[in-house]
Amino acid sequence: MSARPSPAESPADPGIDAIVTATRFVSHFTDHAADAIPVDLIDNDEWHDYVSSQAPSVRAWLELNPGPPSAPTPIPDFEAADGSVARFIAPVKNEGVPLWRAAAAFAALPKGHVYAVARAADFSNSQLELAWAFAAYSFTRYTEPEKPAPSPAVLVRGTAPESKERTDVDRAACATYMVRDMISTPAEDFGPASLEAAVSTLAAKHAARSSSIVGAQLLRLGYPQVHRVGRAAPAERAPRLLELLWNERAERVLTLVGKGVCYDTGGLSIKPTSSMVTMQKDMGGAAQVLGLADMIMDAGLNVRLRVLIPAVENNVAATSYRPGDVLTARNGKTTLNMNSDAEGRLILADALVAATESDPDLIIDCATLTGAQRVAMGPDIPSIFCTDDEVAHQLFEISQRVDDLVWRLPLHKPYRRMLETPLADIKSCGTSGHGGAITAALYLKEFVGESNWIHVDMMGYNPTSSPGRPEGGEAMGMRALFEFLRQRYS
Structure with missing residues (x-):
């Protein structure tokens, strides 16, 4: 097996790399909502109102739990025979800086899926997308690549293409x-x-x-x-x-x-x-x-x-x-x-x-x-x-x-x-x-x-x-x- 080349042997200077690879966050976004899993961002204060607004089957399933989840929770599609996921609940902390509250909710979602925010709590689309980009950041110049490389989590963008936001x-x-x-x-x-x-x-x-x-x-x-x-x-x-x-x-x-x-x-x-x-x-x-x-x-x-x-x-x-x-x-x-x-x-x-x-x-x-x-x-x-x-x-x-x-x-x-x-x-x-x-x-x-x-x-x-x-x-x-x-x- 050949040795992995060291970063110092890479053809581009790290100073150049830092500029030309800075747009890599775009791979964690899409504008195509087909097959996206809806995500509901819920803080503790909204939990009871959220549960009461759901369809009877979903409400009954949610009421099996004593309170809001502490981690992202998949809601089954009760009309599907294959047990597929209908949506995720992503809990959001009540306190703290909004950007990092959203990033914490996103960072805990399972990788390998396309998500679309269906319920945004009190966050703007811009806040959500910036939080997603920051949560997706990694610095891997000196780490062994995972094999096989895991598929990233991808977010359907809420901002319009070419918009100021x-x-x-x-x-x-x-x-x-x-x-x-x-x-x-x-x-x-x-x-x-x-x-x-x-x-x-x-x-x-x-x-x-x-x-x-x-x-x-x-x-x-x-x-x-x-x-x-x-x-x-x-x-x-x-x-x-x-x-x-x-x-x-x-x-x-x-x-x-x-x-x-x-x-x-x-x-x-x-x-x-x-x-x-x-x-x-x-x-x-x-x-x-x-x-x-x-x-x-x-x-x-x-x-x-x-x-x-x-x-x-x-x-x-x-x-x-x-x-x-x-x-x-x-x-x-x-x-x-x-x-x-x-x-x-x-x-x-x-x-x-x-x-x-x-x-x-x-x-x-x-x-x-x-x-x-x-x-x-x-x-x-x-x-x-x-x-x-x-x-x-x-x-x-x-x-x-x-x-x-x-x-x-x-x-x-x-x-x-x-x-x-x-x-x-x-x-x-x-x-x-x-x-x-x-x-x-x-x-x-x-x-x-x-x-x-x-x-x-x-x-x-x-x-x-x-x-x-x-x-x-x-x-x-x-x-x-x-x-x-x-x-x-x-």
Whole structure:
């Protein structure tokens, strides 16, 4: 028997794969309802009304059970001699985020059937289809294929072809699959060059322009902190600044900046193994801004889009930057490095300065920046820091509506004193252990000037699996950001 080829031997770079295979969710949908099994989504509060509305034979059968089922339950076709299934009851939890409630109901349905939602509880068709797409997601690049391959569960779509609702679902599902795939791919197969491949592939998809500044070019062209953090990597994983430009004749400029640390050892402030094992996710901010850019370009928003991604690996070598070093950013501001495991803010600083140079209407950066944010919010909720109260309020309200919650933390100016030092313009981080997410955001604010700015600090990873959210890479706040931007730039 021949050995299975390793992912590294696959012909396509994982960065390219993440873009071109992101539409695979469509195989889990159909527009043909013939032979579909009806599914009734029922929550506990509806159970008695549901039972009483059924035909006598079905009602009598349902009343044999003491209450609503806890798992999908087939209802027999009492008029068929072969014992076939007439429909499924899919129980839905009464509490929780609607999108994930629906995903949980769908994930438990048996595979190998075509289903059509007959009773949708309080869910819209768009919610149901997005929940189905998320529940169907899997990342199988490194797993042995099942033999024979099981037939997937397929859902008859409730949205009309070519409708806005269907387009919105497909756009969000495609971007989410893309982000998840990129983050979940191990760093051995997804370094800065793969991130560059993803940028160029996405640019080609949307007739955009892309470019890169690599290695020593970073010093010549004014990205010294990106170079300093990434210079310990081998040549094939050299640091780089990636750029994508789209719709360049539009008047208003939106700049997205994503932290692209493709692996983070902690550098000379080395992490323990338990903290290092998932550090391929440290490019989650870069993945998320690419997913968001895909949504923006697909929707044709009336804005000039600029994406900047500093892409590095934070490695351990003789050339690693050190705690105690003073680094100089693109704008000339000096930083006393207090911890080489706080590298993300250093590379973002250069990119944020560059972002201000095109006079943007808005800058958004996304980053897996601080453990302190996860301590405050847990793994599911990204935090936003924002220079405009109205923008922050709008984004929070939208995030609730689209089931993609974000939560604001303060840019508390008095904490700036924690970053003071007589040895440089600013320290990279405080030493007290207090307010780490806030002081990281305050550090970044030093490099955006007076620009309108949103900073997203996110986990970018599901540490455990739940319906619709398997263990691995995750987009967090991306759909909320897109809906906010659609309202702003329509």
